[in-house]
Amino acid sequence: MNGSHVVAVDVGGTNVRLGMIREDGEVIRRRRTKIPEATGASMLYQALSDRILAFMASNGNLPAPKGVALGFAGPTDSSAGYVYCAPNVGGLVDLSLGRSLQRLLGLPVLVANDANCAALGEFWCGAGMGARSLFMFTLGTGVGGSLVIGGDIWEGEWGIAGEIGHTVIDAGGPKCNCGKRGCLEALASGTAIVRDYIRRAGIRSPGKRKAITAKAVFERAKQGDGIAKKVVADAARALGIGIANVFNLINPELILIGGGISRAGATLIKPAAAHARELVFPPLKHNLKVRKARLGDDAGLLGAAYLAFRRAGW
């Protein structure tokens, strides 16, 4: 008989995180490994399956899990376990991830978008507990987003709802990786912050360029570096517009800011929220609640498990 836990997996651009999660939201064990280098879909399926089986094997006396719930860094149709493309995971496209892993593992497998999982994790056990509705920004290399309504993700009709990073907020603005101009991602992501700093500071040497990270820019801003302060202020203004657009268009009870870049904390989130407050419908400006996510790397694991227990009823 299977136990009352699931294996949750969070496949990001850099790491694969694994966790055993109980129905009450307790993370029993965790493991982090590097993302496998995969030049093809079947190689990726095999490598993920190997890591999951090894993790399960290391759990010794635990009964078999109910199944595997996996959050993946790419636009996903969770009803079909299908990933449209994985720009940050080997650039693969058209992945029947759910079906393939199910076959390799001999266990039920559920696949959802990683940002959606992180939002559900915060909703279940983190900064979003008790909210009737929330929107979570995930700021990292890119900018993701997820909408929780009625205790579940609103994924839209084709699974991509929440893509705030690819809404245009500055029609004539800088070019985005997606090919458009002025997407929020081109203005407020870690990549945008680094690129903007390099450009303004006129850094030419490849070695010096490589040393610039978003974290470094935030630290320089805190230390009073004028260029870094300007770069962070611009990113905060863009994020503020994104927050206000979400508030005016979707009007959720709570807006969360998560992802690696959110660790900059008050340096970025405070001015962004202040700018958003100037932009929302004035009678409601005090109803705008912006909070930092607080589960960190556990959010994605917990959200995947929540989907398994609550949506799929495992």
Place this chain on the structure above:
Amino acid sequence: MNGSHVVAVDVGGTNVRLGMIREDGEVIRRRRTKIPEATGASMLYQALSDRILAFMASNGNLPAPKGVALGFAGPTDSSAGYVYCAPNVGGLVDLSLGRSLQRLLGLPVLVANDANCAALGEFWCGAGMGARSLFMFTLGTGVGGSLVIGGDIWEGEWGIAGEIGHTVIDAGGPKCNCGKRGCLEALASGTAIVRDYIRRAGIRSPGKRKAITAKAVFERAKQGDGIAKKVVADAARALGIGIANVFNLINPELILIGGGISRAGATLIKPAAAHARELVFPPLKHNLKVRKARLGDDAGLLGAAYLAFRRAGW
């Protein structure tokens, strides 16, 4: 005993429309009157109540309606029958419209936002029939929007969800009436189209300025007027960004374009939809469905009645 119909009322910036609506969506009778000039809230309540009572009295042998369902041109908290402000109806603020009309009429009264009612009308009996989810743009003097999910409007936690007109799509763009810069409303509303034409054509005489309407600009564009064509193309590009932002962020099955400006039809909607298709997530570009609303002035009446029958269970 009351009959099986409701009085639906649509209070816009110019007209008050009234209709008797049956549970099957049949509009039994209609009337249109000018919006009353009201310098205060109680004057507005009284004038609306007078018009509704006169309309009911003229219905002769019909039994009394189940109640009054009213769509209002302003941000509304429909659970409380409360209107935050009425910029196009005398500039009044803080209207306890539901409670006041209920007292004056001695009938149940339901109040909702007019754009939301129009979207529900199209969903019930018009261009949105059968859609699982839809977003409707209402293009007129301003730009409104409404989201239908699960057979009802998603109004957000404070009733203002759908305000696509006041999302920023061009951070450095023209000033909007709301005080912000680059709102969709400042780029694609009837007002924006007229203002842009007057500016580009360098029209100075107040008489000539007054003669320019959005309809006139569309007609001139069709006749080949270069300035008008440029103005319409710019509005279509802005609307296209708005459509793509909604598709990426909310991902509804269907996007409808309604409101007076939508009568320009293909001149505006076709290039806007084409531009949106360039901006959405490429694998889904053929899933983007943009349609013109088709109920015209009846949409708001029918949607208000739908709320009474379906949400309130009258």
